[in-house]
Amino acid sequence: MSKQADLPLLGQDEACCAPMVREPLGEADAAELSRMFKALSDPIRLRLLSLxxxxxxxxxxxxxxxxxxxxxxxTISHHLKVLREAGLVGSERRGTWVYYWVLPEALGRLSALLETPGVPAKASA
Known part of the structure; x- marks a missing residue:
């Protein structure tokens, strides 16, 4: 059974962080979210999360x-550890192997932060 099904998805109103266009980030949120973005800044980790x-x-x-x-x-195990410590994936040992799943609430936080509701797209110059 997938661990994803056991985790509640946060609705837009329940997300911890308002989009940056509405209010500035607090210090604690900025520190936590920067760890997530830093973990995703590596191409191998980004691909691992996608896989x-x-x-x-x-x-x-x-x-x-x-x-x-x-x-x-x-090296793969190291990258998975970084993703886990950043709060992007969960894991569980089953016998010899470790299984990983994406934590949807973490992706929801990142997504909510980057939303730009009501802001029209500007044309490129």
Whole structure:
């Protein structure tokens, strides 16, 4: 069973952070969100998050996450640890393997922060 199903999704009104266009970030929110963005700034970690999120059932075994990359298994494990410590993925050991799933509330926080409701898109000069 996917761990994603057990986690509540935050509605727009329940998100912790208002979009930046409505009010400035507080210090604590900025520190936490910057850890998430920093974790996602690495191409391997961004791809790992995408692979996990798109994996059948919403979770992936670490054994399924090593082949798409030209790096060692310990390197993949390091990147997964960074994603976990940033609060972007959850994990659970099952026997020999560790399974990972995306934490939807974390992605919701990032998405809510970047929303620009009611702000018309400006044409490029």
């Amino acid at each position: 996990i999120a798109s994996h059948e059932g919403g979770e992936a075994c670490v054994c399924d996450l090593t082949d798409p990359f030209d790096v060692s298994q310990p």
